[in-house]
Amino acid sequence: MSYEYATVSGVKEEGRGVRTLWFQWERKVEPGQFVMVWVPGLGEIPLSLSSTDHTKSITIKSFGPVSEAITRMSPGDRIYLRGPYGRPFTRPTGQYLLIGGGSGMASLRPMVGPRAHAIISARSKDDLIFRDAFQPGRVHVTTDDGSEGFKGNTVDFLRTFDLSGFTEIYVCGPERMMFSVYRELRSRQVNARVEFSLERLMKCGIGLCDSCSIGGYQLCRDGPVFSIDELDRMEEFGRSRLVESGRRITL
Ligand code: FES
Structure with a gap:
């Protein structure tokens, strides 16, 4: 599998044990699609993006070794990704x-x-x-x-x-x-x-x-x-x- 990397540019505490990591990644991603995030030596997990704008983000709660390593990342750290994958949400037409x-x-x-x-x-x-x-x-x-x-x-x-x-x-x-x-x-x-x-x-x-x-x-x-x-x-x-x-x- 080939990965790309992005550099974490910001981290925000969203709620108890839940953090958002921001990074620049040039790929186009539709809301609802996911990426595979790889942590060298530990493995990879699928995560949906919490922002699909030019600056992307993932928002994650620790539930195992890979997610725990991701939640501990800081600005300047590299995040390894492949994707995006999967079928997105359809676009809304009204309220x-x-x-x-x-x-x-x-x-x-x-x-x-x-x-x-x-x-x-x-x-x-x-x-x-x-x-x-x-x-x-x-x-x-x-x-x-x-x-x-x-x-x-x-x-x-x-x-x-x-x-x-x-x-x-x-x-x-x-x-x-x-x-x-x-x-x-x-x-x-x-x-x-x-x-x-x-x-x-x-x-x-x-x-x-x-x-x-x-x-x-x-x-x-x-x-x-x-x-x-x-x-x-x-x-x-x-x-x-x-x-x-x-x-x-x-x-
Ligand atoms: S994760 Fe392998 S077939 Fe879907």
Whole structure:
């Protein structure tokens, strides 16, 4: 695999354990696409970009040795990348809604624009990210412990929320949360186009190893963004996934 490198130009603490790293990278990337980020000696992981402008960014929470090494990077460090890969979000056509859980807001962040509304959920106030990116009154916050905004989870709030004015809904977060959102949206008359950004074990990122297969799709090539109609055909969605050891675990 051949990598390019970029130099980290800035780092920002977004929330508890979540950091954004900024870097210049000349590649064109569409919102929702991902890159493979390599840390020499440790391995590589797929990450969606949290900014796809001229200055790019990734926003990451530590969940293993590679991500931990990335979160410890400082300005001046080199970041090794390949990509971008995968199918992006479709472009919005009207008022649209972003539904993000925890650090899942990172891949929705490039979708923020003048017609964007958002529901941002986290366990607690300190875990919320990117709520300041939205115009006042267009962002709704939920926390499990009630430390900010609505007390409860995303779906508890969604049940009280009118979705009729949106032409598109984009969802990203922990899979159990996305599965609950999927079921809620399927139980209602929703006219909007709905897309979810999924995550699976990824090794090659380019359709060779099949580690990312889900419901007959390869997540790295056919996703990571899928429409709600495609999710209808994925039996594993919200139920199970493969882990590094090759074992299938229940979600
Ligand atoms: S990650 Fe290898 S086929 Fe998708």
